[in-house]
Structures are given as structure tokens and as C-alpha cells.
Amino acid sequence: QVQLKESGPGLVQPSQTLSLTCTVSGFSLTSYNVHWVRQPPGKGLEWMGRMRYNGDTSYNSALKSRLSISRDTSKNQVFLKMNSLQTDDTGTYYCTRDWTEGPFDYWGQGVMVTVSS
């Protein structure tokens, strides 16, 4: 069955770099787009960026200067790297997928990231 699972550190110090991994199963990264979405505590959802099925990437303009998304299709993994973290980057980070610009039909369980010294 389709699964996505995020992994990464729960605590990051201010000004440091966040590295997260989304490991997928039950579908191919060369057929579906994988997105990263985050949610500050008690707040709404923010789209961060996308790894397209063909390897192209696109980013939220507000995060573009700090964000990089890459993948390893042989390991069924998509990676997120975001630098210069601040306290307002604290929140739950999700990976999710879509097909042909459709809805996000499957989501990972999310990983909580706290930015604090």
C-alpha cells in the first residue's frame, strides 16, 4: 500500500540547517510528485515545495532562498534541506504526494521540528 514517512531531527539550533527525509513505498517517484508541507503549532498548512516526477523542483517563493529539495529514486527517498532556521520554522513537517496536479491523496504522519537553542 501507499506510504510516506518523514524522518529527521526533532531539535535544530537557530541558524542551523534542517535535513529531512521522506521515504515512500507503494508507488514510484518517477510517476508521482512529492511535496513538502509544514504546519506551525496551532496554525494552518503552508506548501513549501515540490519534487516533480521528472526531477524538476519548484519552491514557495517565501522560502526559495533557504530551501532545497532533492531525491534518490533508487532508495525511494525525497530530501528537504532548509538553512538559516529560526524559531518561527518550528512546526510539523509533512511529505505528501499528488498525480498530475491533483489533490494530495496520501500524507506522511509528519515529523515535529523544534528550533531552539
Next chain:
Amino acid sequence: DTVLTQSPALAVSPGERVTISCKASESVSTRMHWYQQKPGQQPKLLIYKASNLASGVPARFSGSGSGTDFTLTIDPVEADDTATYFCQQSWNGPRTFGGGTKLELK
């Protein structure tokens, strides 16, 4: 970017009908999707492309709209529907979400 506007909160009694609205700052055709999120859980797809029920979602949920105005309807509302509901568009450029509508049961 396309801004999606939702009312922050609603309170209804079990058995009633509730409509949750989402207004887009520009047309998104019918590329509007709805999600339910309960505390501590990831969002769950309810409705895709404005009016299509996602797999396994009860028929009490329905969606309508096109262009800039969309509605999610729950009829009848059940206690388990307590959650926050988000709309999201996939028509214009970067994906955007509404701020969410928190549904509480009286």
C-alpha cells in the same frame, strides 16, 4: 499567489447540516480540494476537484463550486466530524491552502 479565505470557526449541533466556505482570490476552475485534520493527525483528503468524494469518505460529505467560490457540506454532522477543514487549490502556480475552519459540535 492565489489566496484562499475561510471562516475561522463554526459550531453546530449533531444531526444538523453545515456548510464551510472557501473563497479564492482568482479563479481556480474546479481544482479545489478539501481536507479534514484532527488534532495530532495528518490531513485527510475528503473532496477532490471541487465535488468528487475521495475513497472511503462517507457520503455525508459533499463539495460544490467552481471559479472562486466553493463549499464543503456535511449533512448530517456527527460528533466524530469535530476537526479543522482546509481547502487547497492546484490550478494556479504554487499550491495554496485556506487558513482552515475549525468545526466544533455543541
